[in-house]
């Protein structure tokens with residue numbers, strides 16, 4: 001039974017009736033939930049509490065509880081979404097308590113941390129939920145005084161009757177408010193942004209106190225009575241299966257309560273992967289017993305794969321006719337033939353791991369046919385579906401509690417560790433906490449896909465870009481790929497959109513693609529697609545700028561000026577004026593082109609549009625004669641619409657994304673040898689440290705567009721901006737990552 | 748193996764495998780979840796605790812070396828989160844995911860205990876062994892300076908509450 005079927009008929013009708021009340025409700029809003037409790041029969045909570053909806057609870061003691069609906073993995077959503085509700089409810093933030101919701105798609109619909117989507121999806125809808133509750137409280141006060149609601153106003157959880165100055169606190173209105181009919185969400189009045197008192201202020205993370213005092217918060221901290229601890233060994237070769245294992249030896253190790261083979265359920269790369277589970281009295285004992293484990297694997301077809309073989313296959317594909325044409329504008333061959341200068345370049349970026357600092361873990365308890373799960377997942381809904389399918393358990397029998405996640409970056413959109421814990425707990429019959437080692441995490445990620453871009457570009461005598469061709473070589477279903485119908489079956493996170501910049505800005509344009517069969521599991525890493533595509537595209541634009549003899553920043557502005565009118569307006573593509581806005585802002589703030597830098601020091605620029613956000617970034621870098629690189633400073637200009645909801649959290653996201661991008665570029669690479677990931681820990685897969693972290697100067701460009709998210713879009717431009725800075729400093733063009741593989745010395 | 752040690756000022760006896768690292772003793776035997784596992788190989792600092800006031804990686808310290816040890820964890824840094832470093836971390840809103848921060852705070856507190864007003868270079872040297880995957884390094888630096896400033900004025904008084912303008916209060920839950 002799917003979850004929808006559980007929504008009883010009465011409730012379902014109510015939801016649809018409200019959904020019919022406004023387009024937003026059914027589409028963008030899509031809160032099955034906000035609606036559910038907006039019925040006239042708002043629940044009377046014992047003790048006289050007022051719960052106008054699934055998100056807000058006002059109690060007799062004057063406290064205000066707001067439910068944080070989405071998973072928190074460091075993006076600040078547990079703080080930001082409740083701010084929207086508190087603002088429109090008109091209560092003081094200091095009186096608000098936050099409660100983390102578990103998975104409940106009936107109440108909360110979509111509960112996912114991904115795609116920097118929470119801000120655009122909730123900006124209006126959640127404020128409406130808060131405003132509706134406020135309207136009910138105002139209605140209760142007006143009724144008490146027998147005055148029109150229009151004569152009443154609110155602030156700090158108090159209703160004031162303007163003409164007489166009488167006041168009533170929310171806490172004194174709870175019972176009457178529960179009898180007021182709930183207004184329709186699309187009819188409520190929202191605050192004028194000028195009168196915001198919470199939105200736009202620096203609000204600290206709601207879990208800060210628990211974090212700085214070391215309270216249990218994360219999945220790894222979960223403790224359930226009678227819990228045992230598990231480790232899980234999977235085939236080092238992607239897609240391999242267990243042939244046999246010395247379980248008898250392992251079972252004799254101290255503290256071991258069980259050891260068993262798990263058969264896979266799913267495809268070779270996703271779902272429940274096969275392996276050997278060891279369950280023991282403590283995690284350390286389970287891990288120690290694992291040292292004695294010997295498994296014979298059926299390694300499968302992936303075992304022949306290596307980074308070298310991937311690179312040579314990609315090079316061979318690039319020389320052949322592309323398997324697919326994704327977009328073709330104008331006459332590229334004629335344009336190339338008639339151009340003043342033609343530039344060809346091949347770009348490569350490697351597989352990289354997510355490596356959130358909290359290793360994958362999940363706690364599960366299976367009893368009486370019911371499964372209870374505590375998971376630091378970004379995508380609990382998908383987790384429930386995966387567990388239900390793999391274990392043959394009804395979705396309705398699965399409860400998922402959301403813990404804080406020690407970083408996500410897209411890794412926890414995949415729920416392999418959740419289904420493993422559930423499977424092990426089901427077999428063990430006691431609650432089990434599965435915890436991966438860091439090495440497990442490096443060896444079994446859904447990596448950022450490697451990618452190969454083969455560019456040909458041309459400028460005319462005036463320096464204008466007249467032709468652009470990219471033959472993109474990636475991964476996917478090689479058998480289906482040449483069939484040129486439908487969406488090309490790229491591997492997860494390994495695709496490119498037909499509208500990717502500079503489509504629409506170059507008159508003769510071709511985007512082609514070919515794929516190799518996927519053997520390495522890939523997924524979504526912070527700004528998926530964009531984090532590689534921006535590097536290649538914005539580096540190659542830099543090459544064209546230099547070929548044209550133009551200033552690289554001005555060259556980009558000129559390129560944007562040549563917009564070819566789209567067949568249908570924008571289609572979700574970038575708005576050129578917004579890119580120009582951030583480019584001009586970053587030019588001004590960074591002092592671009594105004595100073596002569598010494599040899600070995602250079603500035604690079606890049607921009608990227610992703611996740612509805614516009615970012616232009618300038619990097620200044622210095623390379624010593626012997627090739628030691630120092631990133632001196634990064635300037636960021638950002639346009640994410642009209643309002644920065646929580647400036648403190650927003651700055652955190654931008655600083656973090658920028659340093660994350662530099663971290664990726666400096667030295668991160670997962671290489672493949674004999675079908676397995678070579679790197680295993682932070683020793684050979686380094687993260688950026690304090691000493692390498694440059695200052696980041698951030699400038700917001702507030703525009704009239706609705707606010708959008710910040711988990712991702714600041715990352716992509718910093719990588720090419722850094723590489724372009726290195727070119728400016730040394731004359732060395734960086735056509736592959738990571739930088740640690742390049743000799744940057746100059747003389 | 749049986750060893751006696753002091754954890755957050757409390758004499759404690761444990762019986763655990765000799766090669767079990769202090770990190771897992773704290774987390775799974777003593778139920779102190781503040782110190783975190785990030786790498787297990789001394790690379791990330793998420794497991795940092797104090798041994799006689801010096802920062803150490805608890806994932807690298809086996810039970811066999813713990814007899815008589817005096818260990819302080821994040822839970823023992825202050826009874827209520829009032830240590831100047833903890834206050835500064837909250838005021839300046841350092842955490843993103845927060846997972847590394849117990850280790851960062853323990854490294855920072857040890858630094859300030861031996862050097863009450865460190866320079867930027869000294870902060871970098873002391874903190875470079877603590878990874879933050881979310882890259883909160885700018886605010887870690889700011890918070891150390893802020894904690895240094897408040898503890899220099901009044902060593903035991905609460906940290907300043909004016910570190911940031913327009914800062915709304917933090918709800919507790």
Ligand code: FES
Pocket residue numbers: 783784785786787788789790791792793794795804805806807
């Ligand atoms: S877990 Fe100890 S240093 Fe990483």
Ligand code: FES
Pocket residue numbers: 074357406407842843844845846847848878879880881882883
């Ligand atoms: S705050 Fe996430 S690892 Fe430091």
